[in-house]
Amino acid sequence: MILSRRTKRSTDWAEYKSVQGQVRQTIRTEHQKHIAKILNSSSNLNGNKPFWHYIKSRKKDQTGISSLQTTDGVATTPAEKAEVLNNTFKSVFTTEDLSSVPALPESTYPPLPEISITEHGVFTLLSQIDPHEACGPDNIPAKILHELAQELTPMITHLFKQSLDTSKLPTEWKSAYVTPVQSQLLLPDIGYLSGKCHVWPTIMEPA
Template sequence: MDSGDSRRKWQGIQAITNYKTTSPACDSDASLPDALNDFYIWFKAQNNVAVRKTIPPPYDQVLCLSMADVKRTLCRVNPWKSAGPDNIPDRVLRECAEQLAEVFTDIFNISLCSAVVPTCLKTTTIVLVPKKSMVSCLNDYRPVTLTLIVMKCFERLVMRHIKT
């Protein structure tokens, strides 16, 4: 068996273990959409922690984002991506980066200091994308979450810090 042919390896393992692939039943049960909804709504936990703007001592905070970094990240937003749940187009954030950088820098630094992400930044929309060209049941979809572009920028800034 060729070491680069992973498909044949898996077929061999399935033959040895007598593994049978079964496609999930695609019944027309009306409770399936409700079950999917109940599953995904579980991720929408409430975060009602009040956030106050306080400036922590510099030695207490591990990560403090600069306004220049936030502005640079907002300027790099791809204007052709779809808008998140807030329906704010990416190009608006990109074009208004100069004006928004100070506000988002404060929000991000307060969030990092308090170790709490504001609820409004955690909003997502789950969109079902077909796995196949011919969809015959709900199992033929995969869930994709659309998150806020501002949150993606925040994640990029934190990731950049972690990687360094």
């Protein structure tokens, strides 16, 4: 285009328009191939994740969490909404009075058998993980846990055995994602929001 403008020759301009048309046609063709590949992937073992990822990329509205109605008014800014959600989630927890805990009577049930964590059990659970699931708080892709189950089994087994032997949980295992779910209201009240969390399942097998 720069050359055609500089020379102002009709032949150069015609050549530029011809190349421009070819490029546009190539882009359209490759885009159609890309869409066809996404549609085909939704019908095979890869799942429909690429399809919905494409749909999401074409959306124009990225509003996130809408304004929240509270007893004090409407929370509109990100800081206000975060504070409202935090206070709501805190309010559902109960602070127990540990100074007057009653003594439990002797149990009438038989004691639990000794818990044994085996590599076979760990491998079985790792191989059953859906590789298309989102990452948890540990940011480890589910696909890695699924495809490298055999290689990861000894290390994960050791971690769980160490946790069981010491009666302690790593801090990372206590974290979780909390996602507010918006109801079908134009201006949702904070009381109508619920949360969900994803935690790593305990891998244990009775002896």
